[in-house]
């Protein structure tokens with residue numbers, strides 16, 4: 001039996017809630033389940049305002065509009081990330097400035113940010129890779145010093161924290177993903193966290209096609225009309241119903257993933273102590289969410305061999321992120337500033353192992369045995 005890399009999380013209440021949503025007669029955005037999810041997320045992150053979106057990509061796009069990113073502005077981010085982190089700003093006409101990562105967390109190296117700045121720099125986009133936080137104190141210190149916006153790509157960071165603060169709630173805006181490959185899912189979906197009171201009204205308008213419909217629904221204005229630029233970023237309540245079935249069991253999902261994560265970590269310790277593989281570093285001030293279990297092997301060649309070794313044993317292991325600066329669009333829309341010491345080489349060594357909610361113990365063991373066999 002094939003061990004898949006990922007299986008979308010399913011807790012058992014999804015159908016019931018979807019049915020409830022349908023029977024409520026109100027399946028468009030901002031319905032009862034959307035409100036439940038948003039309320040839960042705001043409480044969990046101790047945030048000010050959470051708005052569900054149709055993806056993290058769109059949460060990032062909304063953030064780029066909110067941050068007033070204009071043609072010619074520069075935005076600093078790691079090259080080792082998903083395309084949406086960059087595209088959201090490219091769509092506003094910005095130039096993407098890629099900086100190197102730290103090899104221990106695969107996150108942007110906070111000590112390289114200041115050198116990458118010019119007068120055109122408008123925003124910093126920390127990506128919390130694998131649900132482990134970027135060194136946010138430094139990022140926020142620089143943002144304050146130079147009056148820059150901070151947009152957290154916390155797509156992988158739901159339920160993770162930095163010095164006790166939820167990822168996504170630290171910068172000006174935080175973006176979550178509820179894609180089926182993430183810890184909590186609604187198929188396709190996301191959320192944007194608005195962390196400054198004065199941005200909330202604008203965010204609601206941008207998300208509702210540039211209208212003040214949300215204020216109208218709350219009875220604050222007697223008709224709604226076109227008040228600014230905007231688009232349709234809100235998901236159907238049917239999708240939110242699916243998500244609610246996950247969020248109400250968030251702790252269970254968290255614990256379940258964490259136990260698989262710990263099991264892998266324990267099992268591969270002998271490989272790590274012999275220097276055959278490297279583990280992800282979890283800094284002291286970070287609590288992660290077991291979004292991902294990866295190992296770093298010797299080099300690209302060894303990784304290719306290990307992937308096919310696992311494939312022969314019907315196990316799907318994947319890597320990702322060809323660094324954006326080396327992709328066709330990366331040349332066109334951005335540049336790498338500083339030296340690429342780690343981005344390319346470290347990304348070539350990283351391999352992700354299967355990890356999903358309710359992964360069977362026997363399957364975990366098969367993965368462990370297969371990796372151990374490779375190194376035997």
Ligand SMILES: *Cc1c(COP(=O)(O)O)cnc(C)c1O
Nearest residue numbers: 055056057082084155177179190
């Ligand atoms: C998954 C992911 C995204 C995109 O999320 P969608 O919800 O699929 O749009 C963006 N950034 C990072 C780092 C991601 O992992």
